[in-house]
Amino acid sequence: MREHGTQSWRNPWVRWSVVSLVALTVVSLLVGFVWLPSVHGDFAAQGLWASICRAAGVPASWSGEAPASRRAPQATDVVLERSMTRVGGSAAVGRGATLALNCTMCHGAQGMSASAAPNLAGQYPEVVIKQLRDYKAGKRASPIMEALARNLSDRDIADLAAYYDSLPKARTAPTTYDESLPALVRVGAPLRNIAPCISCHGGVDQKLGAPWIEGMPRDYLVAQLQAFRSGRRGNDGEAQMRNVARAMTDAEVEEVSVFYAGKASAGAAK
Ligand code: HEC
Ligand code: HEC
Known part of the structure; x- marks a missing residue:
């Protein structure tokens, strides 16, 4: 009876079940904490510990991961208001036109872009305001526009919106039901x-x-x-x-x- 422990270890069934249990545990740890995390698109090979934290669902900020460049997009914190559509006055438009000299290189002299940058001529003022605030707050990602928007005050943004609103949309036709549409x-x-x-x-x-x-x-x-x-x-x-x-x-x-x-x-x- 005293030798029960060693005797059962000599029993091949007990030995095999213990060995397979250990092997299974090691394999599942490797699969769950190393292999599966490594096949994720944004895997950054930051070592076993980071992988374990990720697999266990620990928020990236707790384990010291989370470089700024890989931050998830964040929701906007701009609340749209009807008042944003009422920018204007000749002083605002004039000041906006001066500020907009920094924008012509990409958005065109009259707000009509010749490159892949968006047109701004005639854009609704609340859109220009909202998008510039989102860039400024890092809620919409664009290295160029985030850097430019950071230097704009709320007044600058409102005046730019007034200026672009004053330019005609006329060069583009509005969509109507009277045409062939996708x-x-x-x-x-x-x-x-x-x-x-x-x-x-x-x-x-x-x-x-x-x-x-x-x-x-x-x-x-x-x-x-x-x-x-x-x-x-x-x-x-x-x-x-x-x-x-x-x-x-x-x-x-x-x-x-x-x-x-x-x-x-x-x-x-x-
Ligand atoms: C070096 C080129 C460049 C300059 C200079 C530039 N922009 Fe932009 N702008 C872009 C690009 C490219 C985008 C689209 C970025 C994206 O994918 O979000 C953009 C997007 C925008 C948008 C969003 C428009 C929309 O329809 O969503 C606004 C508003 C805007 N820019 C305003 C400005 C203003 C105001 C200035 C001047 C202070 C300026 N930009 C200067 C390149 C530029
Ligand atoms: C339920 C209303 C809604 C519908 C339907 C909708 N959109 Fe939008 N769309 C929006 C809003 C609101 C924005 C601005 C989002 C923001 O604040 O950044 C937007 C933005 C966009 C933009 C980005 C433009 C820019 O300059 O930033 C594109 C492109 C676009 N929509 C295309 C489409 C197309 C194409 C369709 C149809 C297949 C469509 N949308 C259907 C509400 C809508």
């Missing part, structure tokens, strides 16, 4: 919960804060839709655009971008 623009895709673009972006209705997108560069539109789809851009209030873009295919992103970009030449011809 299905997503006209009716959306109810089965996939996509509301028609025309119900928020003008044509039928313009939701406060939804930008004027007619005539925007194609590459810019594609890039923004992809960013909303992947969640890289997450400054849209209540995920309005992420919910739309998430269900869109590459072909649809291309189709609506080409459609809206094409409005520039249609408007210019008039």
Whole structure:
């Protein structure tokens, strides 16, 4: 009886079950804490400890991980107000025009971009205000625009919005039902919960804060839709655009971008 312990160890069944239990534990630890975390897209090989913390669900900030460049997009903290649409007065426009000299290189002399930067001419003032505040607060990622917006005061931002509002949208034509429209623009895709673009972006209705997108560069539109789809851009209030873009295919992103970009030449011809 006293030799019970060693005797049972001599029993091959006991020996094998102990050995397999140990082996199984080691394999699951390797799979769960090393292999699975390492195949995640944003794995940064920061050592076993970081992997263990990640796998266990410890917030990155606790384990000292979380470099600023990989921070998740944050929700906007700008509250849209009707009053933002009432910027203006000739003093504000004049001051905005002076400030805008720093912006012409990319956004064009008259707010019509010749590159992949967005047009600003005629953009709704609340959009310019909201986006500049989001860049300034790091809620919308763009190294160029975050750096530029950091130096703008609230007054600068309001005056820039007034200036761009004073420039004509006239070179781009608004969208109407009287033309041939991609299905997503006209009716959306109810089965996939996509509301028609025309119900928020003008044509039928313009939701406060939804930008004027007619005539925007194609590459810019594609890039923004992809960013909303992947969640890289997450400054849209209540995920309005992420919910739309998430269900869109590459072909649809291309189709609506080409459609809206094409409005520039249609408007210019008039
Ligand atoms: C070096 C080029 C460059 C300069 C200079 C520049 N921008 Fe931009 N701007 C961009 C790019 C590129 C984007 C799109 C970035 C993104 O993907 O979010 C952008 C985006 C914006 C947007 C968002 C527009 C929208 O439709 O969402 C606003 C507003 C804006 N810029 C205002 C300004 C103002 C005001 C200035 C001058 C103080 C300025 N920018 C100077 C390149 C520039
Ligand atoms: C429920 C309303 C809604 C619908 C439907 C909608 N959008 Fe938007 N969209 C918005 C809002 C609001 C924003 C601004 C988000 C923010 O504050 O950054 C936006 C932003 C965008 C932008 C970024 C523009 C810029 O200059 O920053 C693009 C591009 C865009 N939408 C395209 C589309 C297309 C294409 C469709 C149809 C497939 C669509 N949207 C449907 C509300 C909507």
